[in-house]
Amino acid sequence: MAPRKPSVMRPAREVAIVAFGQTRHQRSTDELSEVEMLMPVLHEVLAATGLKTSDIGFTCSGSSDYLAGRAFSFTMALDGVGAWPPISESHVEMDGAWALYEAWTKLQTGEADTALVYSYGKSSPGSVRDVLTRQLDPYYVAPLWPDAVALAALQAQALIDAGDTDEPALAGIATRSRASADANPHAQRGSSAGQGDYAVRPLRRGDCPPVGDGAAAVILAAGDRARDLCERPAWIRGIDHRIEAHALGVRDLTESPSTRLAAERAGVFERPVDTAELHAPFTSQEVVLRKALALGDDVEVNPSGGALAANPVMAAGLIRLGETAARIHRGASDRAVAHATSGPCLQQNLVAVLEGDAS
Amino acid sequence: MGKEPVAVVGIGQTKHVAARRDVSIAGLVREAAQRALADAELTWVDIDAVVIGKAPDFFEGVMMPELYLADALGAVGKPMLRVHTAGSVGGSTALVAANLVAGRVHGTVLTLAFEKQSESNAMWGLSLPIPFQQPLLAGAGGFFAPHVRAYMRRTGAPDSVGSLVAYKDRRNALKNPYAHLHERDITLEKVQASPMLWDPIRYSETCPSSDGACAMVLTDRAGAARAPRPPAWMHGGAMRSEPTLFAGKDFVSPQAGKDCAADVYRQAGIADPRREIDAVEMYVPFSWYEPMWLENLGFAAEGEGWKLTESGVTELEGDLPVNMSGGVLSTNPIGASGMIRFAEAALQVRGQAGEHQVEGARRALGHAYGGGSQFFSMWLVGAEPPTT
Numbered sequence: 042m043a044p045r046k047p048s049v050m051r052p053a054r055e056v057a058i059v060a061f062g063q064t065r066h067q068r069s070t071d072e073l074s075e076v077e078m079l080m081p082v083l084h085e086v087l088a089a090t091g092l093k094t095s096d097i098g099f100t101c102s103g104s105s106d107y108l109a110g111r112a113f114s115f116t117m118a119l120d121g122v123g124a125w126p127p128i129s130e131s132h133v134e135m136d137g138a139w140a141l142y143e144a145w146t147k148l149q150t151g152e153a154d155t156a157l158v159y160s161y162g163k164s165s166p167g168s169v170r171d172v173l174t175r176q177l178d179p180y181y182v183a184p185l186w187p188d189a190v191a192l193a194a195l196q197a198q199a200l201i202d203a204g205d206t207d208e209p210a211l212a213g214i215a216t217r218s219r220a221s222a223d224a225n226p227h228a229q230r231g232s233s234a235g236q237g238d239y240a241v242r243p244l245r246r247g248d249c250p251p252v253g254d255g256a257a258a259v260i261l262a263a264g265d266r267a268r269d270l271c272e273r274p275a276w277i278r279g280i281d282h283r284i285e286a287h288a289l290g291v292r293d294l295t296e297s298p299s300t301r302l303a304a305e306r307a308g309v310f311e312r313p314v315d316t317a318e319l320h321a322p323f324t325s326q327e328v329v330l331r332k333a334l335a336l337g338d339d340v341e342v343n344p345s346g347g348a349l350a351a352n353p354v355m356a357a358g359l360i361r362l363g364e365t366a367a368r369i370h371r372g373a374s375d376r377a378v379a380h381a382t383s384g385p386c387l388q389q390n391l392v393a394v395l396e397g398d399a400s
Numbered sequence: 401m402g403k404e405p406v407a408v409v410g411i412g413q414t415k416h417v418a419a420r421r422d423v424s425i426a427g428l429v430r431e432a433a434q435r436a437l438a439d440a441e442l443t444w445v446d447i448d449a450v451v452i453g454k455a456p457d458f459f460e461g462v463m464m465p466e467l468y469l470a471d472a473l474g475a476v477g478k479p480m481l482r483v484h485t486a487g488s489v490g491g492s493t494a495l496v497a498a499n500l501v502a503g504r505v506h507g508t509v510l511t512l513a514f515e516k517q518s519e520s521n522a523m524w525g526l527s528l529p530i531p532f533q534q535p536l537l538a539g540a541g542g543f544f545a546p547h548v549r550a551y552m553r554r555t556g557a558p559d560s561v562g563s564l565v566a567y568k569d570r571r572n573a574l575k576n577p578y579a580h581l582h583e584r585d586i587t588l589e590k591v592q593a594s595p596m597l598w599d600p601i602r603y604s605e606t607c608p609s610s611d612g613a614c615a616m617v618l619t620d621r622a623g624a625a626r627a628p629r630p631p632a633w634m635h636g637g638a639m640r641s642e643p644t645l646f647a648g649k650d651f652v653s654p655q656a657g658k659d660c661a662a663d664v665y666r667q668a669g670i671a672d673p674r675r676e677i678d679a680v681e682m683y684v685p686f687s688w689y690e691p692m693w694l695e696n697l698g699f700a701a702e703g704e705g706w707k708l709t710e711s712g713v714t715e716l717e718g719d720l721p722v723n724m725s726g727g728v729l730s731t732n733p734i735g736a737s738g739m740i741r742f743a744e745a746a747l748q749v750r751g752q753a754g755e756h757q758v759e760g761a762r763r764a765l766g767h768a769y770g771g772g773s774q775f776f777s778m779w780l781v782g783a784e785p786p787t788t
Binding site: 051052053100105106107111112115116117119120121122123125127128129130131132133135136139142143146147148149150151152172173175176178179180183188208281282283284285286287288298301302383384385388389 | 456483
């Protein structure tokens with residue numbers, strides 16, 4: 042059952058990211074609730090555009106009950122948004138990048154001209170390595186508690202065995218990412234952190250993402266509304282996401298066909314990109330994604346430091362879109378690719394092409 | 401360029417029961433999806449994207465189950481979105497799928513919602529720990545009972561109205577082969593004699609815990625032209641949310657519900673819902689919510705909803721049938737319950753509702769709500785394509 046080959050999408054409506062905000066990601070935020078962590082970020086993007094909650098056409102968020110340890114955890118955030126008078130609003134139990142996709146779809150229907158997208162995650166109350174095992178097949182795999190680092194290590198070893206990378210190359214990715222993070226005031230881990238000991242062979246601590254808490258928010262706007270709200274909007278020229286089989290045994294872990302499909306449909310390969318923000322929590326996953334996206338050495342990858350510098354689960358994907366947009370806003374990029382992932386070993390991937398108007 | 405019209409061309413449900421021990425979660429969802437595909441005479445290859453919804457992950461103990469379910473739903477190589485908006489999620493999920501078609505992002509979309517409550521215990525899953533909720537509010541019934549009391553006090557409705565709704569819905573369920581509760585010996589006296597759980601809500605006025613899934617195939621105008629059976633056309637759809645807890649909230653008739661209905665009616669060109677809508681599938685997990693929502697949705701003036709119920713207007717043979725399928729009171733796989741409302745509304749205007757068909761139904765409303773009455777999603781479907 043081969044899926045039909047996707048053609049490059051031509052969105053009916055031009056939609057842009059016009060504002061982006063994120064927290065300073067931290068190892069632990071015991072003193073803050075999720076809502077308290079999120080509120081400053083919401084206020085930041087609203088202030089940047091001058092919009093009020095009542096001006097927003099559609100609101101969509103992404104989060105996970107399993108991080109909060111309680112059912113319906115997202116309902117309290119809605120109180121923080123200030124949903125009064127009542128708002129048009131939805132929620133995905135996914136990374137905020139997919140909330141952005143739902144909001145972008147809503148804008149494509151013409152039913153809204155602006156959208157507020159936010160996501161947040163606190164990993165500190167529990168052990169995120171253990172929590173993520175609950176994503177796995179509940180009958181056959183989850184009872185064995187294979188954690189996210191162990192699964193990523195399987196993928197890394199497969200890449201090394203295939204000759205796609207080696208441990209020094211992985212260390213190079215880690216070092217480059219952490220050095221980039223020194224210039225990112227929101228990052229959790231910078232160049233002072235070393236590679237460290239093995240976490241799960243062949244991955245060292247430095248090959249793995251830091252565990253942390255954080256939130257992010259974005260405002261989308263369509264057409265002239267975007268031009269009114271932002272000097273140089275980051276236009277979403279294409280956005281698509283694809284999922285792969287769940288079981289690791291039926292996938293070639295050295296490839297990411299879902300990233301490749303999403304990139305084709307989003308139009309990544311139509312023209313060169315100058316920047317890529319990749320949601321690669323593990324160094325070895327950057328190797329897979331570079332190949333799937335056919336990124337050359339001339340492309341600046343993860344100038345923010347990426348998920349190796351800060352990986353607030355459920356927000357890290359949205360942050361990649363936001364970081365990309367922010368670079369376009371300030372003229373540091375003209376055509377960039379943003380990527381988000383979900384599930385074990387890059388099971389599900391979202392790819393967007395963002396462009397600024399020629400200056 | 402306006403929106404692409406959205407048509408429902410395939411509907412599938414499982415037989416809802418207390419515990420489906422014969423299937424895994426994957427087996428359950430696949431059963432509903434295959435029935436929806438069969439109804440549309442399509443195969444997995446014809447589906448461009450999958451949108452899945454369910455209520456909290458804690459109900460089955462699987463975090464983000466869409467990852468594990470990708471294979472079972474033929475989603476490999478396709479986009480898959482997971483929606484979660486509490487009890488309204490089944491409706492919201494259908495609307496997100498509809499937007500993919502309306503926005504011309506995809507041509508044909510499979511949407512599905514499920515709950516396999518037997519894998520867990522929703523009663524305690526919904527009893528949030530301190531500090532998230534006040535103590536002694538066991539399950540959803542404990543949360544909603546005071547609001548029912550407020551409704552009775554505000555409107556002067558007699559104590560008997562709740563039992564009338566339960567008696568009607570359980571009788572309607574006997575005509576629906578997919579309904580969970582088939583109480584063949586049901587009588588009004590039995591409802592009224594059932595134990596009091598959360599005063600004034602009696603045992604027989606509450607929803608069951610069900611395992612079940614519901615799926616729909618949504619498509620564009622070209623897809624509808626190829627459909628083997630009459631499609632249901634979406635004439636309006638909307639979501640509205642308001643905060644859970646604040647001083648200005650009216651728990652009896654939330655503003656978000658009123659605004660959501662008004663938006664749907666505006667899109668569908670409906671001025672007088674009481675006369676222009678032929679049938680309603682309404683989210684009524686506790687019997688008293690029928691008269692409450694009749695007012696909230698604009699079918700009755702404030703304080704008058706219970707009179708419609710009492711006079712038999714909402715019976716299957718009445719002038720405005722409500723919950724022809726037996727409703728949430730007879731079938732409640734929580735995450736799927738909203739989508740079942742939407743799908744049953746579509747079955748009615750397609751003329752495919754079997755023994756619980758409302759004769760000549762041309763326009764039907766599907767309604768869902770969730771959280772502490774703070775999330776609403778609704779759609780209005782018609783037998784004819786939309787004109788605007």
